[in-house]
Amino acid sequence: MTQPRPSLRIANCSGFYGDRPSAAREMVEGGPIDVLTGDYLAELTMLILWKARQRDPHGGYAVSFLAQMREVLGSCLERGIKVVVNAGGLNPAGLAAKLGELAALAGLAPKIAHLEGDDLLPRLAQLQAAGEEFAHMATGQPLADAEVRPVTANAYLGAWGITEALRAGADVVICGRVTDASLVVGPAAWAFYWAPDDWDRLAGAVTAGHIIECGAQATGGNYAFFTELDRPVHPGFPIAEMYPDGSCVITKHPGTGGAVTVDTVTAQLLYETDRPSYANPDVIARFDTARLAQEGPDRVRVDGVRGEPAPNTLKVCLNYQGGYRNTATFVLTGLDLDAKARFAEDALLDAVGGRDAFAELDIRLDGPYTSNGTARLVVTAKDPDQRKVGRGLFTAIAGTGLSSYPGCYLEQASPHASEYGIYWPALVSSDAVHPEVVLAEGTRIPVPRPPVRGYAAEQDVPADPAPPVPGPYVSVPLGTVAGARSGDKGGDANVGLWVRDDLAYGWLRGHLDVERLRQMLPEAAGLAISRYELPNLRAVNFVIHGLLGDGVAAATRPDPQAKSLGEQLRACPVDIPRALLEPRI
Template sequence: MLRIANCSGFYGDRLSAAREMVEGGPVDVLTGDYLAELTMLLLWKARQRDPDAGYALSFLAQMRDVLGTCLERGIKVVVNAGGLNPAGLAHSLRELASAAGLAPRVAHLEGDDLMPRLAELRAAGEDLAHLGTGRPLAGAGVEPVTANAYLGAWGITTALRAGADVVICGRVTDASLVVGPAAWAYDWALDDWDRLAGAVAAGHVIECGAQATGGNFSFFTEIPDPVRPGFPIAELHEDGTSVITKHPGTGGAVTTETVTAQLLYEIEGPQYLGPDVVTRFDTVALTQEGPDRVRIAGATGEPAPERLKVCVNYRGGYRNSATFALEGLETRAKARFAEASLLDAVGGRERFADFDARLSPAGDRLTVTVKDADRDAVGRAFFAAVAGTGLSGYPGLHLEHASPRATEYGVHWPALVAASAVRPEVVLDDGTRLAVPEPPREPFRRDGRVYGSVTAHDDPLVRVPLGTLAGARSGDKGGDANLGVWARNEKTWRWLGWYLTVDRLRELLPETAGLDVERHWLPNLRAVNFVVRGLLGDGVAASTLADPQAKALGERLRAVQVEVPAGLLGAGAKVKDHALPTEGQSAGQDRA
């Protein structure tokens, strides 16, 4: 058994987690995930101020606490904290270790950064076309500032096989931090698809830290000590199965539901594409083996796809916003008044490249966001217009936020590149460079797997929030929102799978109307997963939404009042069989 512990789910996560994981019980590998699409842009900005920057500084602080203990106990450290400068972080870690009288073998992984090779790739026909629009980057009239391919696990495996104590990566997939050590420990082959898929499932569960142990969990009031949940551990076995757990005596909980919630996080269809394997999430089965122990088994894998995902960011311009508080009576009329007054003051919507006025769900706040290439237009000029309406506006006008300072924003451009065009290498302490082996690859094909029927209930209907019966977890992938919804028991699932269609989602969440929405069915998890294309615009850095990463989309859905069979709220429900709507019968997917 290989114990892989996570100590970070994002850049800014709990700093003490590394020490808690190393000192809290036995572990074999310490991993940390520090990168997101937005993080790459933030690290680029840091590197503009200091060319030696571009990596997660918090990782060095964590290593001050635990590096000596890790070396003493033989605990390997594998992280993606290298960001845009893994070589720089490796150098800084060696300096930190030397000052403490330590001499770890530090390796880092290169090859994900495609910026120096953009002209070469374009000449070879790799135009990094946008995944949503198909538009080639070369013809988009933008200059990227970051372009990083998502590497897989075999670079990590190669570094560990070469004797590294610490492996520092840049942009690898989050799950690779688990897959790489597992493949090293068990000497898996490049085409051990099912074992690799099992490790991907385990890696996906623990990659976001305490989200697997009760964090961001729909039923948080049921979690013991939710304030400081323990970070997760994946006990990997040679056959690719795993048990998700945490150190004894730590807060939070590991249950089939907390694990389900994280499995559903930011995925799309049942076939989960990674650089090393396509994992079938619809084959994954969860079993509660005991307190805080959930077994993941049954995962099957398919050959690695021929193309890798690429995270591109470019400078979008400048933005600013003002938030008007709306109190008392006629708040919606006040919002219209505020917007009209502001448009009159600035000279109309056409004054800016983008003018967005958005009322909060409660109707008590109006946020106006403007974006433009002209910093002064969205900075001082916009602020002056907002201030100028102060005594001539709606009754009770006051501002929650307004600033004369515009901020630069970036735009995320998701793309694909041929795996054969990416050349990852492991760099050892002495400068030796090791090529990373490539798995056999095949063109990805979405299968036509057919699922069975679910049931609708014949009981009298009662009106309750959907969240009474179902949990949800939501997030972002660039401009798309992902929303997974699971039923708490089998009886409810056989209603939820029938009830929660694409059309129903649009009815319950009006912001999804008019957008391309996919529904994917995951019966083993008693869940459906929705992908809402374009809900978040150009991604978190450019989005004008109050919730730009769709973190609360699932909770908004759970709060909606729906009519449910009364029997689902108690015992003795009567049911009758209904097939799923025809649109959902192939590939477990609805699309509209």
Template sequence: MTTHPTRAVRIGNCSGFYGDRISAAWEMVDGGPIDVLTGDYLAELTMLILWKARQKDPSAGYAKTFLTQAEHVLGTCLDRGIRIVSNAGGLNPAGLATELHTLAGRLGLHPRIAHVDGDDLVDRLDELQAAGHPLAHLDTGVKLADAGVRPVSANAYLGAWGITEALRADADIVVTGRVTDASVVVGPAAWWHGWRPQDRDIHDKIAGAMAAGHVIECGPQATGGNYAFFEEVTDRRYPGFPIAEVAADGSSVITKHENTGGLVSVGTVTAQLLYEIGAPAYLGPDAVAHFDTLSLAQEGEHRVRISGARGSSPTDQLKVALNYEGGYRNTMTLVLTGTRIEEKAAWAIEQLAGLLGGRDRFAEFDAQLLRFDHPDAPTNAEATAHLRVTVKDPDRRKVGRAFSNTTMELALGGYPGFHTTTPPSAESAFGVYWPTLVPAAEVEHRVTLPDGTVHSVPHVRGDTRAPEPVAPELPAVPGGPTRRVPLGTVAGARSGDKGGNANIGVWARTDAEHAWLREYLTTDRLKQLLPETAELEVHRYELPNLRALNFVVVGILGDGVASATRPDPQAKGLGEYLRSRLAEIPESLLRT
């Protein structure tokens, strides 16, 4: 086993999702020194997409774009000793490993390839339930057996030790199925530094690497992409993809290659740490990382250090992502122009429902009036609003052309100015996400090494207790005159989907702003600012070391992105909407 205790391991990301920038792999390898090339290709929706691909071709089920990227860089990585670690295996990591062997042979190369699996539980769901595991929905508590559905995918979130074992066996490439997003960073860090599950402070080290992995998993979101204070990003070229330099103690520096666009700052790293999290105790199969113990410091241009991470033992449960077929859906968007918009919309809904045989004819009939119109608008487009009508049903015939063609019958017999944004459309299938838990002991975490041997990776637990974070002292909440301006004048935000839930991470840039934000932005205040959340369950968490708050809005995305009817089904814009809302902010905090 080779260890490198004298310096940090440089882990570069080249993908934040299935479909991300193809050239990022070559740009990462060619742009400067790295030790490991990694990428994240999987999300809840991606597993459903890969299942559909496998229905058409049983040899599919992995992220095919990864093969294209591997073809671009494989020879160079072998020459330079750069290891490649990726979760692109999806539902078929063994199949991807086979395709990589074929690709390498075509290129005249001979990499040592390993793969990690054991996460796929779809064929064991009956067995697990018979053994007394209810597979209850994490948010609703409904047991899977009571839902009357049959999942088409079910994947447990594995940890990092299988990756570590593969690298210790001198694998040049490691591809996995559903491991946690951070595992593709934690695994290489443990290999590089020679970490062992029984090591002293191992959970702190893993927690630090988990934080680094969480930051770089979404690619350029850590380097200026989707950044609330985008005026700070003065290099407007496409952002360079991020690099995590993970040290032996688990601390890290987030950076990017020289002469690439974007920005790495305390702000951009804070934003990404808050992305798609829940409670500050960030659960993982190898440790619980307590994000409220993290400290950030600008160490130089485009270099931010993450330190102070504390970790505790993982639970004896693993999260499992299930997807099942929800039926079929279709959407038509009607354009309303001018005055009396709400009356026109009500008339359209009444007429359309009548022509279709009633709302109750569908499993779901959802009509949303989206207001973009302005009085006395200077252009036609600025005088319009949209009525977005979505229908869902197990019967594809009901929601296909029968629905969209009927919508067009309003063209000459409905409200004045009727037109639509698209012609009549066909139905599309949609899936429903079901998060649950299973005992870790029920899941065999397997690694197939380059020589073909298969090892089981034990689920290791320790006895450490959760640390008590030390909150920094805050200054007094500023008083004095206030001005009614957008909340985003002093607060950044980043939002995203967590299944059917959405999270909104909100942070301030100074201690004084944080003191005010912490007192001002209560759960009740959030519900006032975001009326859509008023009747929903909202959890509020504090992360004072990051000058941040995190809100989780339960159920705002329905059954997940694949079935959501919101115009923003992944809640990507929810944080920016919050920032646009007016607040009475002390003038002493305003910079202009």
């Protein structure tokens, strides 16, 4: 066996479908890298790609990837940079063929491989007949009982298909629905000759993959303490400098914007996570064992991550058509805003014939009010009947225009309803999924499955009594001492908060329990909330179950992906010991 290389520099150039188009060129031209990765998929993206494929049966993939490859494919081949992406979406074979055509026009001949086996839609009835219930992960309802017809059903594959493709000599590996972290784990396992049961090494790579998969979010993007950054605009994309033992250094190209610090890396580690045992198809990574250290400017070492055997199930992302929706926004100005909101709601219900006129009607007052006395009443109607929530809702609203509250005007109203989808998360037995690597000449390589075991999730951890930090106390926004990062997990939302020293963490973990969170976030008052502690990160993570309803595509919340939830929490006043504030006030 050839000796493994001493390190592998894995760069990211996309955190979602629509990310910065120039990022691939910036990463290839900005300095040395060994692998260029890109994450283009999310639960919502699969529905977007399905709609694209309805318009063009040959589509269903992230077309922006082709534009990026026009700029860098030649340089990647010349420098030996491997390209590994999940841009294949619902049609990896189609994207591989299209990239081959693009390369040929440029006089290039890359070895292109793609991964198949994640698309379970053609096998759905067969799998159900064999006992796979595809029960909803939040409600436990079997898919068959819901009487819906999915339009997408994709299992989250792991890293070993990528590893096998690279071992077969591929220059470019195009995947469909693999886990985000697999884009890093696969190349690392290939470069360092890892075995499927190298749990700690694999867990380290999963951690690195989770850190860089959202692009510039690891280098200062969407960062709570952005005012501390010298160059927050146009941050450089991240690089995971992987090592054979599974440790890594997170960095970026010299001279680029943003920053790589323990705090920026902590923020991304908390993003879209729930329990500390982060389950992937190849390993369970214990994020609560990760250790972070600032090794130098824009260099954060991540090590110590422990791994456990892979679960015996794979997550499946199903989407189905939910119907049609339409939204109108009433602007309320001046005095008596609460009364005006009630007037607008009563007038609307009178015009449409009551709440039962639609399958679902969501009416919410968005506050807090602005300094000049302005608020917004947002009305969202959903129904299987497109005309009812389109022209019907619009006509009813328009008819109240001269008989509503004083100062009434609309910021948004349309006679056109839009189609929406509903996300259905489920699990399937890993041995029911059979991924294969497909090489350009048609050769198929079965992907080996890692050893697995049954997986029982740990419970959330109540706040334990902590030694009190002596007073006096000062009422200031929580964000004075705590950073936060929030996001969506299907219909759930997570918000992770971290602080910068042990004294502050002792206060945070002792102070911020589930009941206090409910008080600070009234919209979560009636929902189940899980709480997890990550002492190594000085962080507490909350999962608010059901906050986003049926997921981002169907959510009526103004912020359907809960991106602002962390900042909303940081703005809440809390009583903080002055001892924690003295360096800051």
